Amino acid sequence: MEKGSRWWAFIKKSIKGPLYARDVAMLAGFEKTTLVCPENALGQWREAHLEPAFQEIFNIPVRFQKEPELPLRVMGEQVENKSLRNLLEKAILKNSKLEEEVKNLKREYFHEKKRFEQETGKKESEIANLAEKIKHAAAHARSAQAEHPSWETLYKTLKVKLNGLTEEIGEKNEEISRLKCQMRETGEKQNESAKRLLAEKDKRISNLIEEIKILKSHLEEKDFIVNSCDENLRSIAKKNEELQKIMLDGRKDYEIEISKFCEEIGRLKGEIRWKNQEIGQIKDELFATMNKIKEFEATEGLRTKQQRELYDAIRAKIKILSGYFENLENKLKYAFKKV
Numbered sequence: 001m002e003k004g005s006r007w008w009a010f011i012k013k014s015i016k017g018p019l020y021a022r023d024v025a026m027l028a029g030f031e032k033t034t035l036v037c038p039e040n041a042l043g044q045w046r047e048a049h050l051e052p053a054f055q056e057i058f059n060i061p062v063r064f065q066k067e068p069e070l071p072l073r074v075m076g077e078q079v080e081n082k083s084l085r086n087l088l089e090k091a092i093l094k095n096s097k098l099e100e101e102v103k104n105l106k107r108e109y110f111h112e113k114k115r116f117e118q119e120t121g122k123k124e125s126e127i128a129n130l131a132e133k134i135k136h137a138a139a140h141a142r143s144a145q146a147e148h149p150s151w152e153t154l155y156k157t158l159k160v161k162l163n164g165l166t167e168e169i170g171e172k173n174e175e176i177s178r179l180k181c182q183m184r185e186t187g188e189k190q191n192e193s194a195k196r197l198l199a200e201k202d203k204r205i206s207n208l209i210e211e212i213k214i215l216k217s218h219l220e221e222k223d224f225i226v227n228s229c230d231e232n233l234r235s236i237a238k239k240n241e242e243l244q245k246i247m248l249d250g251r252k253d254y255e256i257e258i259s260k261f262c263e264e265i266g267r268l269k270g271e272i273r274w275k276n277q278e279i280g281q282i283k284d285e286l287f288a289t290m291n292k293i294k295e296f297e298a299t300e301g302l303r304t305k306q307q308r309e310l311y312d313a314i315r316a317k318i319k320i321l322s323g324y325f326e327n328l329e330n331k332l333k334y335a336f337k338k339v
Contacts, residue, residue: 009034014085
């Protein structure tokens with residue numbers, strides 16, 4: 001196993017990691033007998049002191065060990081580690097339950113086997129005792145036959161006893177055979193149950209591995225989507241900066257145009273005031289001229305036709321000129337209001 005690989009650790013009924021070996025060794029509750037598993041070999045749990053990566057750490061004195069450094073992870077890796085940790089915790093809990101069931105079945109099997117062996121030993125000892133009794137009875141019959149002349153009666157009696165003992169031995173043998181068959185059937189059932197539990201365990205582990213693969217593929221897709229979103233956000237931020245720069249430049253141009261427009265308005269207002277002053281002066285002159293004409297008409301009068309025509313022409317021109325100046329004044333006022 002490479003030194004730079006990462007490990008899962010089963011500590012205090014929960015899975016920690018994946019972390020590097022030195023970080024796992026710094027976790028609270030870590031011991032030599034703590035179960036560890038490589039990141040790329042899920043399910044291969046072994047005690048830490050059996051792995052070379054942890055043997056080197058156990059051989060290092062405590063004073064030379066560094067303070068734990070927390071590894072930096074991205075958001076996608078944290079989500080992946082959390083989901084894998086939950087799945088592995090569930091798998092380990094299921095495996096522990098299955099192992100406990102298998103241990104219970106094995107315990108019952110060995111208990112039944114031991115009981116059967118004890119009963120078989122008892123039956124065999126009884127059979128041996130009966131056989132010994134038969135031998136003694138036969139020897140006693142042979143000796144009695146030599147002593148007593150009525151051996152036929154004794155033979156019949158012994159034969160009856162022998163038949164009874166034979167029947168009893170047959171019953172004991174049948175009971176032993178029945179117990180053997182029962183024990184064999186129980187063992188077969190327990191073996192089948194253990195095999196079925198192991199098959200279910202393997203199937204659950206394979207299903208969990210498939211679920212982990214599917215989750216990994218989903219996480220890779222989500223990581224790709226997150227990266228795409230990050231790129232889009234960076235592009236949007238860049239475009240936003242460009243837009244703000246364009247708006248700032250446009251605002252500067254707008255302020256320059258506004259300042260120019262204000263200067264133009266000030267210049268036009270000055271011209272309008274100057275024109276208004278000229279118009280006022282011309283009006284004053286026209287008013288004075290009209291007054292002089294009226295005074296002249298009132299004092300001297302018009303005696304000749306030519307003088308009246310001349311004064312009429314002058315008066316008409318003065319009216320035209322007055323209308324022209326009034327029209328010019330109105331236009332200037334309208335232009336000033338529009339500005």
